[in-house]
Amino acid sequence: MKKKCLAAVLVLLLVVTAMPLMGATAETNYYVVTSNQKGLNLRSDTSTDATVITVIPYGAKVGWIGLTENKSWAAVYYGDHNGYVMVRYLSKKKPAEPKKETPVTSSTYKTFEAADYYATVTPSTPTGYVNLRWAPSKSTEIHGRYHQGSTLRVIAENDSWAQVLDEATMTCGYMLKNFLR
């Protein structure tokens, strides 16, 4: 089972890098969200080697132009500038003001409330992953790993955990909300 899950995760990793951001249109605005709450480089081309045109502040709104061919970058506009940014640092939701993080408890079975929205898995690092567990506790078995860009359907949540459904594999489990955007 676990081999299949891990294989599925690897496939998912490859697939999601080819998935365009859901619902992105020319009128859609996105916000810059970086894990270190610093600005994001707007570049002249789709590479971290390209010239930096300007730095977009954390939380600033950018206008969406379109996803690039390799799906890791997006063409956007910010003020008078057009350029490219890495997709993983964009969110449809405006981030809250930077604040001191509250510690996540190891497990919480606090009452879950029903929810119904789609969220994007955003690990704390570009290479990171987020575990999917069968119960809202870090001591329970992991039955999936999700990397940057995976879309999951949140069907219930409490302060720390979300119950999610992976509609691609019809796998249900629990994931820390820290990593869902």
Added chain:
Amino acid sequence: MKKIIAAFLCALLAVSGVALAEPVKLMDSTSRFDVTLSLPEGAELTLNELQSDYSVAKAAFGDLAPVGILIAPSEEYAEMSLADLSDEEVNKMLADTAIDFDEPASAIDVTPSGNKYIIVRQDGTQSMATIITIYRGYFVQLVQFFDEYEPLTEADTEFLMNVLYGIEFVDVAK
């Protein structure tokens, strides 16, 4: 300089009785460098995808726990290495990495070639280990666990470290 580093790595692994296989390219070259991996002879490398800005691979060696290798660029730490970050930033990164572990043990250490890295592991019913480092704006993450999360032995950890030490960023002549 890179010849000196490569020679040092060869010497390190030779002392531990492990011969090096030919380096394998993990990423297509950026304009600045190639990323290669040298593994002990007999180890197998599965490269899932070779792109200009993202690499997913898996290294295996006999019955030892396999090591997943993920390399991707970071805009948050563009041009930086882990040693360039403040203690606060490194500790936050360690905390973020460990947050999804149940009972993590962690450390911050330095490779023989002088690159800082973070290692987080947990033992017990779900044994796994992960190493994170940043080098010249690229995140490098290694993840090691058995399919059923059986305990990791010293030999497994030695293989994990060999993989880390075998990764090299080779400057590309412009």
